[in-house]
Amino acid sequence: MTVTGEDHTGIIAAVTTALAHQDINILDVSQTLMDKWFTMILRVEFEESQRGIAAIQQEMAEVEKEQGLTIRLQSEALFSVVNEI
Secondary structure, eight states: OEEEEEOOTTHHHHHHHHHHHTTOEEEEEEEEEETTEEEEEEEEEOOTTTOOHHHHHHHHHHHHHHHTEEEEOOOHHHHHHHHOO
8 A cells, every 4th residue: 555645744543543444454564754745655464355455445535535645555466566676
């Protein structure tokens, strides 16, 4: 999951609370600030049989709107292929 947007108080709290409400576990997280822009990458795990990526993305749309963020979720396999040289 990637989270980007203009930095402000409460981004991490809003994102992680929404994930917890969906019973999604955070395995790894990194975040950084570049000038006024916030970027966070989270590696998460969830039961795909109970909730798919599209359903999670739809739930996170509310956080996107409330916080003024862009949140994208993709499978780890796709992320690895795209980011490996």
